[in-house]
Amino acid sequence: MADQGSTSRVVVAGASGLIGRALVDDLRADGVEVVRLVRRAPSAADEVQWWPGERPLDPTVLAGARAVVGLNGASIGRFPWTRSYKHELVWSRLLPTETLATAVRALGRDAPVFLSSSAVGYYPTRPGVRMNETAPRGDTFLADLCGEWEAAALSAREHARVVLLRTAPIVHPEGVLKPLMLLTRAGLSGPIGRGTQVWPWISLVDEVAAIRHLIEADVTGPVNLTGPTRATANDLGFALAMRMNRPYLVRAPEFALRLVLGRDATEALLTNDTDVAPAVLEKSGFTFTHERVEDAIRAVVPPR
Numbered sequence: 001m002a003d004q005g006s007t008s009r010v011v012v013a014g015a016s017g018l019i020g021r022a023l024v025d026d027l028r029a030d031g032v033e034v035v036r037l038v039r040r041a042p043s044a045a046d047e048v049q050w051w052p053g054e055r056p057l058d059p060t061v062l063a064g065a066r067a068v069v070g071l072n073g074a075s076i077g078r079f080p081w082t083r084s085y086k087h088e089l090v091w092s093r094l095l096p097t098e099t100l101a102t103a104v105r106a107l108g109r110d111a112p113v114f115l116s117s118s119a120v121g122y123y124p125t126r127p128g129v130r131m132n133e134t135a136p137r138g139d140t141f142l143a144d145l146c147g148e149w150e151a152a153a154l155s156a157r158e159h160a161r162v163v164l165l166r167t168a169p170i171v172h173p174e175g176v177l178k179p180l181m182l183l184t185r186a187g188l189s190g191p192i193g194r195g196t197q198v199w200p201w202i203s204l205v206d207e208v209a210a211i212r213h214l215i216e217a218d219v220t221g222p223v224n225l226t227g228p229t230r231a232t233a234n235d236l237g238f239a240l241a242m243r244m245n246r247p248y249l250v251r252a253p254e255f256a257l258r259l260v261l262g263r264d265a266t267e268a269l270l271t272n273d274t275d276v277a278p279a280v281l282e283k284s285g286f287t288f289t290h291e292r293v294e295d296a297i298r299a300v301v302p303p304r
Contacts, residue, residue, distance in 0.1 A: 010215070011062055011112070013037040013050075013096055014071030018174045019167075022208045023069065035061065053095030059106040067113040067215045068104060070153070072096035076119070076142070077178065081265045086141065093117075093149045101156035111160035113215055116153035118166045120200045120226060122146035125272045127197075130230070132279035133166070133222045142268035150222070163214050168200035168226040168276065169269075170207060171236070171296040180240055181301070189241050190250035193257065195234040197273035200226040203296035205289050210281055217284045224278045231293035233270075239294045245304040 010027055014020045015036040024034050037050045037057075050057050052072070062068050074092040078085065097116055104111045123131050124138030137143050150164050169176035183189045202210075202225050210225050241248035257266045278286075290296040 009033040009035065009065045011035045011037065011065045011068040012071065013052075013069070013100060014073070014117070017071055018170060018172065018204065019207055019211075020071045022204055023071075023211055026208050026212065035065070037061075050099065052099040053091070057099050057103040059103045062103055062112055063107060063110065065112040067115060068100060069211060069215075070097055070100050070114070070116045073117060076121070076265075076269065077176070079265055080260070080262045081141075082262075086264070090145055090148070093145065094152055097149060097152040098155070101153055104156040104160050105158065107159075109159045111156070113161045113163065114153065114156050115163045115165055115211060115214060116150070118146050118150050118153075118164045118222070120166050120168045120224065120274060120276045121268050121272075122150070122166055122222075123274050123276060125197075125267075125274055127273040128275075130275045130277050132277050133224055140268050140272075141264040157220075161220050163219060164222040165211065165214070166222050166224045166226075166276075167207060168202045168224075170204050171201050171227075171290075171293060172204045172300050175204070176201070176236075177240065177297070177301065180237060181244070184237075184241050184244050184246045184248075187246055188250050189237055189246065189248050190252065192233050192237065192252050193254040193271040195237070195251070196232050197271060198230050198275040199233050199236060199272075200224075200274055200276040201231055201236065201293050201296065202227050203290040203299060205299070206296075209289065210286055213281075213284070213286050217286075219280060219284050221280075223280045224276050225281065226276045226278045227290065227293060227296065228278055228282065228288050229292050230275050236293050236297070239297050240301065243297055243301045243303055 015024050027034050036047050038047045074088045104114045121142035238248045
């Protein structure tokens with residue numbers, strides 16, 4: 001793993017989210033200076049206000065930084081995806097990314113590394129096929145959004161090293177586990193759709209460690225931030241139910257999911273069968289703390 005101590009200053013946009021908070025805390029614990037970009041009046045010495053999509057970001061805010069990490073975006077875990085919310089999903093990602101890319105580009109050869117969020121929703125459903133970063137883009141709403149998101153970030157690549165963080169759902173009580181824990185606690189958990197579809201996943205610990213690793217590693221372009229072993233929806237759901245000492249019996253049929261959540265959200269997040277490998281991350285020398293989804297669940301969900 002790269003020497004994380006060599007990271008001197010990092011600018012983080014989207015620092016109030018689950019990943020952003022954990023990344024900022026981890027960097028600070030190692031004595032790294034962090035600058036947080038916020039959309040309100042600054043309330044701390046390490047905050048800088050910005051107006052993505054309304055005003056350019058002053059490039060001097062990024063000057064001298066080792067890296068800028070863009071983690072902005074409305075939650076894809078909020079349902080249903082109405083037309084207005086899909087609009088928010090798009091522009092809450094594109095406008096901040098375009099603003100950051102423009103500021104990075106303005107610094108020319110002095111530009112920091114630019115690590116920009118994306119998602120494994122980029123990939124198509126391909127049952128039985130293990131996909132790496134060379135796999136083609138899918139044709140869902142989320143895949144199209146990821147394509148636009150990544151294109152906005154790549155506009156900074158003339159002089160900057162740009163890394164696209166294709167992140168899997170985070171196995172954490174504030175991540176993908178949040179709705180599942182509510183159902184499990186109520187005794188209503190069970191197979192979602194077929195239940196045998198492969199779901200990409202990653203622990204929060206490994207997500208943060210991977211971002212820090214990629215700040216220093218000689219890597220560019222898309223990187224899959226996913227756990228190293230495949231897991232089905234049933235694997236995750238059953239492991240959670242066992243940990244919480246609750247039954248895993250109540251099936252949620254696909255037609256009902258589409259009716260309640262809408263087609264786009266159902267296909268992108270719940271019934272998709274997408275086996276994604278962290279090929280670039282592993283090749284770069286990264287070592288996972290949580291290699292199995294069961295390990296990730298045990299780390300964040302107390303036994304009952």
